[in-house]
Amino acid sequence: xxxxxxxxxxxxxxxxxxxxxxxxxxxxxxxxxxxxxxxxxxxxxxxxxxxxxxxxxxxxxxxxxxxxxxxxxxxxxxxxxxxxxxxxxxxxxxxxxxxxxxxxxxxxxxxxxxxxxxxxxxxxxxxxxxxxxxxxxxxxxxxxxxxxxxxxxxxxxxxxxxxxxxxxxxxxxxxxxxxxxxxxxxxxxxxxxxxxxxxxxxxxxxxxxxxxxxxxxxxxxxxxxxxxxxxxxxxxxxxxxxxxxxxxxxxxxxxxxxxxxxxxxxxxxxxxxxxxxxxxxxxxxxxxxxxxxxxxxxxxxxxxxxxxxxxxxxxxxxxxxxxxxxxxxxxxxxxxxxxxxxxxxxxxxxxxxxxxxxxxxxxxxxxxxxxxxxxxxxxxxxxxxxxxxxxxxxxxxxxxxxxxxxxxxxxxxxxxxxxxxxxxxxxxxxxxxxxx
Ligand SMILES: Cc1ncc(COP(=O)(O)O)c(C=O)c1O
Numbered sequence: 023x024x025x026x027x028x029x030x031x032x033x034x035x036x037x038x039x040x041x042x043x044x045x046x047x048x049x050x051x052x053x054x055x056x057x058x059x060x061x062x063x064x065x066x067x068x069x070x071x072x073x074x075x076x077x078x079x080x081x082x083x084x085x086x087x088x089x090x091x092x093x094x095x096x097x098x099x100x101x102x103x104x105x106x107x108x109x110x111x112x113x114x115x116x117x118x119x120x121x122x123x124x125x126x127x128x129x130x131x132x133x134x135x136x137x138x139x140x141x142x143x144x145x146x147x148x149x150x151x152x153x154x155x156x157x158x159x160x161x162x163x164x165x166x167x168x169x170x171x172x173x174x175x176x177x178x179x180x181x182x183x184x185x186x187x188x189x190x191x192x193x194x195x196x197x198x199x200x201x202x203x204x205x206x207x208x209x210x211x212x213x214x215x216x217x218x219x220x221x222x223x224x225x226x227x228x229x230x231x232x233x234x235x236x237x238x239x240x241x242x243x244x245x246x247x248x249x250x251x252x253x254x255x256x257x258x259x260x261x262x263x264x265x266x267x268x269x270x271x272x273x274x275x276x277x278x279x280x281x282x283x284x285x286x287x288x289x290x291x292x293x294x295x296x297x298x299x300x301x302x303x304x305x306x307x308x309x310x311x312x313x314x315x316x317x318x319x320x321x322x323x324x325x326x327x328x329x330x331x332x333x334x335x336x337x338x339x340x341x342x343x344x345x346x347x348x349x350x351x352x353x354x355x356x357x358x359x360x361x362x363x364x365x366x367x368x369x370x371x372x373x374x375x376x377x378x379x380x381x382x383x384x385x386x387x388x389x390x391x392x393x394x395x396x397x398x399x400x401x402x403x404x405x406x407x408x409x410x411x412x413x414x415x416x417x418x419x420x421x422x423x424x425x426x427x428x429x430x431x432x433x434x435x436x437x438x439x440x441x442x443x444x445x446x447x448x449x450x451x452x453x454x455x456x457x458x
Contacts, residue, residue, distance in 0.1 A: 056385025067430035094314035110283035113309035117259020120273035171219030209238035212363035330429035341440035
């Protein structure tokens with residue numbers, strides 16, 4: 023699967039962003055014909071290196087004919103628990119189902135509200151709404167793109183009433199009377215949120231923290247704590263574009279709370295325990311053995327891939343920093359001491375759509391994660407938000423551009439992408455010159 027080629031766009035990217043074709047200024051000098059193609063993501067190169075091992079692992083599952091929740095899933099759960107430093111892993115059918123299962127395990131439903139980021143993939147808030155709870159959108163930090171604890175605090179102070187004491191404490195939305203039960207921070211692009219701040223808020227107000235770690239496997243905060251292991255439940259996606267990607271959909275929940283782990287295991291199979299006895303209403307969130315077998319092979323290579331992504335990110339930042347000084351490109355801000363895993367390397371550019379078109383014409387794949395903040399999505403109109411309410415999320419949506427950063431890229435390719443961005447700014451007339 024090659025992502026980000028303009029001639030044959032990836033299905034995922036088409037589905038998620040087809041309505042967002044960039045506008046190009048006719049006065050921008052076109053780039054020279056593509057000398058070197060750089061797709062946004064090319065999984066074929068990764069596969070070539072591990073094909074024999076993966077095929078053997080799949081072959082063993084086929085020989086066993088045990089396809090659902092078998093030894094491969096158990097191995098993945100144990101290894102993910104060890105990898106993140108959690109007590110338990112619960113393999114599920116996708117990252118979306120990991121979020122859904124986490125919320126269900128906490129009993130979140132009608133009458134409840136969950137605070138989350140307006141600038142994330144739809145699944146973060148879609149799962150909250152699917153359970154009949156209210157997604158409450160707060161704005162992001164302008165530097166990291168992550169949910170801002172300060173803005174969450176401000177929201178609670180302004181829009182909520184805190185009742186009761188200690189473990190009985192309740193946070194109630196003044197306008198609707200719904201009870202805030204949890205905060206769902208998202209470690210966007212692969213950098214961990216300010217989890218100390220969120221854990222402090224959660225402890226003080228008796229809230230749960232569900233980490234959306236879909237993009238952040240292996241990421242660490244300043245204290246060396248792994249994404250997904252800091253809150254009460256961590257949710258991972260193994261969608262093929264993720265740093266650890268399956269050969270289809272897959273996901274996993276982590277927790278160190280044995281009761282939550284058990285509840286998630288039961289809810290994953292229709293709330294069934296023992297067989298054909300249902301004390302809870304769950305769903306089919308089962309992970310299959312073939313996906314787990316692939317992931318067990320790939321997990322061994324993850325750290326090496328992360329090192330390569332980190333080297334690419336450093337090279338981009340070095341190369342693009344001259345333009346950063348000139349106010350043209352803002353390179354990603356990495357909080358000192360954290361391990362960013364660069365699921366995406368995302369720059370900010372004011373003339374983003376023009377640059378994107380220019381890069382596409384030069385054979386360079388890019389993507390916009392995410393073009394419309396969630397509070398302005400049509401399906402959430404019932405929440406009553408309007409433009410201007412969450413300015414940082416809205417600004418990010420109009421400025422962000424993800425560049426190719428997959429591990430198998432060569433330094434020459436990174437250099438080519440950076441050089442093409444430089445040429446864009448050198449060749450494009452400034453807007454005032456264009457209208458003169
Ligand atoms: C931040 C975030 N949350 C949730 C998900 C959902 O994961 P999945 O696609 O595996 O259902 C994704 C995947 O795109 C994501 O990036």
